[in-house]
Amino acid sequence: MSGLTHQANGVAERLRAADARGLNATLHWSEENLAAEAARVEALAGAGATLPLAGMPIALKDNIVTTDAPTTCASRILEGYRSPYDATVVRRLREAGALIAAKANLDEFAMGSSTEHSAFGRVLHPTHPDRVPGGSSGGSAALVAAGVVPAALGSETGGSVRQPASFCGIVGVKPTYGRVSRYGLVAFGSSLDCVSVFGRTVDDASRVLAVIAGQDEQDATTVDAPPMTLEAAPGSLRGIRIGLPAEYFPADLDAGVRAGVDRAAAALRALGAELVPVSLPHSAYAVPTYYVLAPAEAASNLARYDGVRYGVRRIGPAGDLPALYRATRGEGFGAEVRRRILVGTYVLSAGYYDAYYNKAQQVRNLIAADFTKAFAPGGVHFLLTPTTPTPAFRAGEKTADPVSMYLADIFVSAVSLAGLPAMSLPAGLSEGLPVGVQIIAPAFEESRMLALASALEAALGAAGEVR
Numbered sequence: 468m469s470g471l472t473h474q475a476n477g478v479a480e481r482l483r484a485a486d487a488r489g490l491n492a493t494l495h496w497s498e499e500n501l502a503a504e505a506a507r508v509e510a511l512a513g514a515g516a517t518l519p520l521a522g523m524p525i526a527l528k529d530n531i532v533t534t535d536a537p538t539t540c541a542s543r544i545l546e547g548y549r550s551p552y553d554a555t556v557v558r559r560l561r562e563a564g565a566l567i568a569a570k571a572n573l574d575e576f577a578m579g580s581s582t583e584h585s586a587f588g589r590v591l592h593p594t595h596p597d598r599v600p601g602g603s604s605g606g607s608a609a610l611v612a613a614g615v616v617p618a619a620l621g622s623e624t625g626g627s628v629r630q631p632a633s634f635c636g637i638v639g640v641k642p643t644y645g646r647v648s649r650y651g652l653v654a655f656g657s658s659l660d661c662v663s664v665f666g667r668t669v670d671d672a673s674r675v676l677a678v679i680a681g682q683d684e685q686d687a688t689t690v691d692a693p694p695m696t697l698e699a700a701p702g703s704l705r706g707i708r709i710g711l712p713a714e715y716f717p718a719d720l721d722a723g724v725r726a727g728v729d730r731a732a733a734a735l736r737a738l739g740a741e742l743v744p745v746s747l748p749h750s751a752y753a754v755p756t757y758y759v760l761a762p763a764e765a766a767s768n769l770a771r772y773d774g775v776r777y778g779v780r781r782i783g784p785a786g787d788l789p790a791l792y793r794a795t796r797g798e799g800f801g802a803e804v805r806r807r808i809l810v811g812t813y814v815l816s817a818g819y820y821d822a823y824y825n826k827a828q829q830v831r832n833l834i835a836a837d838f839t840k841a842f843a844p845g846g847v848h849f850l851l852t853p854t855t856p857t858p859a860f861r862a863g864e865k866t867a868d869p870v871s872m873y874l875a876d877i878f879v880s881a882v883s884l885a886g887l888p889a890m891s892l893p894a895g896l897s898e899g900l901p902v903g904v905q906i907i908a909p910a911f912e913e914s915r916m917l918a919l920a921s922a923l924e925a926a927l928g929a930a931g932e933v934r
């Protein structure tokens with residue numbers, strides 16, 4: 468048996484075990500696909516291709532399209548849909564020798580913070596099954612945290628990789644908006660959406676991000692930035708200034724989360740970095756701003772699911788087209804998606820556009836300007852914050868109250884609105900539950916952010932604090 472076939476068999480075994488224990492992290496995978504992937508990479512290697520991810524099994528959030536499996540977005544409305552093309556990120560992963568292992572469960576259309584809004588059932592937290600893995604990329608996070616795959620792709624519109632990474636105790640990296648192609652990522656909020664990466668370690672996540680990053684003629688918002696480089700962890704952080712934004716440390720912050728950030732801050736200081744207080748005053752408005760703009764963009768993006776072009780169709784009385792739309796969309800979308808479409812349509816409607824949508828755009832600019840000011844010459848090089856206000860919460864705890872669910876995003880939304888790169892890194896446990904810290908960097912500074920994270924990962928690991 469070849470090495471790659473052996474590797475593919477191992478992944479299949481772990482996927483089977485994860486399914487058997489009811490993790491519910493995958494929506495599709497098959498032994499045939501894995502065998503085909505192994506044969507494909509074998510052939511690439513045989514042809515002498517350079518394969519930076521040779522044989523690395525990677526799971527994909529099921530809002531990233533692939534030709535060899537259905538893409539569901541965890542929604543009934545896409546039942547039976549199969550993409551005629553691979554997303555650019557998938558094409559790049561395949562060319563780099565990765566084995567596409569599985570399509571992972573998510574909140575329907577990536578709307579949620581717990582993966583409880585999937586039409587196919589919730590994903591269990593890998594070590595605490597009564598809790599949520601976070602969301603919306605909860606299936607991808609759970610597969611990495613459970614050791615099924617070393618890395619996975621998720622997507623971020625407003626924190627959907629950093630937040631589950633924090634809850635599951637793994638690394639989650641959101642690149643700068645424009646760094647990674649969105650071609651083949653099913654659109655949610657087009658001005659915010661970013662394909663993002665989970666890894667067991669900073670190194671795994673960095674290697675995957677370096678492969679998927681880069682300009683793509685299929686996505687006009689991708690930028691011709693200097694390529695990402697894989698930098699070694701610096702031995703010393705002397706001369707590096709890291710800001711602690713006061714607004715991200717409220718008095719009622721969970722004590723375990725605060726302890727995690729304190730550990731990270733102490734480790735960074737021990738490496739020579741200077742930690743300085745800063746202020747990002749408009750971040751306080753990030754959650755309400757995000758929950759106006761993201762639904763507005765979602766309402767227009769999701770207009771395409773009309774029962775005519777994609778997925779399911781529910782037909783009303785003959786000749787009644789609006790009845791077809793109503794029946795299809797009423798049955799095909801879950802409650803949270805319908806809520807977003809209603810909110811989004813409302814804030815875009817005549818008479819409310821200025822009061823909500825336009826106002827939110829203005830606040831978005833103020834939120835972004837705070838970061839620009841913090842990172843200006845003479846200011847800080849990075850920011851350090853908690854990723855989430857609490858460790859993983861219990862399943863069912865927030866489903867009845869959408870606003871409490873939205874507040875799980877309180878420390879991750881501002882970065883998304885500002886389009887900046889940021890990541891979550893494990894910083895220890897609080898009563899047995901993982902807590903993460905967030906590192907935020909200036910636009911297109913992913914390489915330096917990841918190098919800093921490697922240094923911090925090593926320091927925290929060496930202190931016996933993590934994993």
Ligand code: GLN
Nearest residue numbers: 577578579624625626627
């Ligand atoms: N929790 C946020 C939402 O529900 C973020 C989702 C995301 O980043 N995809 O919209």
